[in-house]
């Protein structure tokens with residue numbers, strides 16, 4: 001069973017660079033045409049916090065994450081990272097952020113090594129020898145040394161998730177964003193990935209935002225949990241509040257009852 005091999009080595013980062021950063025959303029709204037996906041969403045994530053964002057499919061979680069890394073831009077409101085406007089390209093030069101995408105987003109034509117080396121090569125962060133050291137250290141941390149020469153098509157789902165996390169780690173991020181890191185994994189591998197996320201945060205004090213449907217992950221490692229429904233933040237609080245949700249919509253989301261007399265699929269909008 002892979003466990004994060006964090007005692008072996010630390011990712012180097014200078015004291016000034018390694019400072020965790022805070023995130024602030026102020027009345028963020030986002031529309032695609034006439035379709036309003038995010039509605040007046042405000043919350044802050046403290047430096048060094050693990051914040052878990054839950055919510056039904058289509059509620060706008062991935063769209064929200066993309067605003068933090070400048071892949072989407074607000075229709076109204078503001079998103080700041082370390083006090084800087086997240087929609088400005090300068091912010092991404094000044095603050096190191098890494099997004100572990102929902103589907104991994106590995107480049108299928110490149111080996112695991114080349115996937116991890118891509119960012120430092122493009123940004124000329126180090127010599128090829130220095131890059132090799134960073135890549136091998138990240139792979140070691142995630143117990144992936146034996147996968148270094150493999151192609152993504154040769155990896156299991158759990159390995160792909162770990163390679164995607166290792167690739168993010170090579171960036172030595174101050175802000176780590178995960179989109180559904182445990183989806184499509186068996187319960188043990190989900191627990192493993194959850195432990196990795198918490199251990200990386202502990203070791204590097206990296207501010208961490210996890211988008212997930214995984215209640216065990218939220219209960220296990222979150223400092224706070226936000227719930228997004230229909231583009232609105234309907235709940236924000238400690239993970240223990242998930243055990244006794246007061247809002248019936250949240251209760252139904254967390255503990256859905258199967259009702260074949262009144263099935264949900266008949267109520268879906270196209």
Ligand SMILES: Nc1ncnc2c1ncn2[C@@H]1O[C@H](COP(=O)(O)OP(=O)(O)OP(=O)(O)O)[C@@H](O)[C@H]1O
Nearest residue numbers: 032035037055056057058059060061062063064102
């Ligand atoms: N670029 C886009 N153009 C138009 N609509 C979009 C775009 N990106 C997302 N949407 C829509 O925004 C809504 C929210 O999408 P999003 O991907 O954020 O959902 P989600 O909460 O991450 O869902 P899931 O849990 O299934 O991943 C969806 O209805 C989606 O179709």
Ligand SMILES: [Mg+2]
Nearest residue numbers: 061062102179
């Ligand atoms: Mg999503």
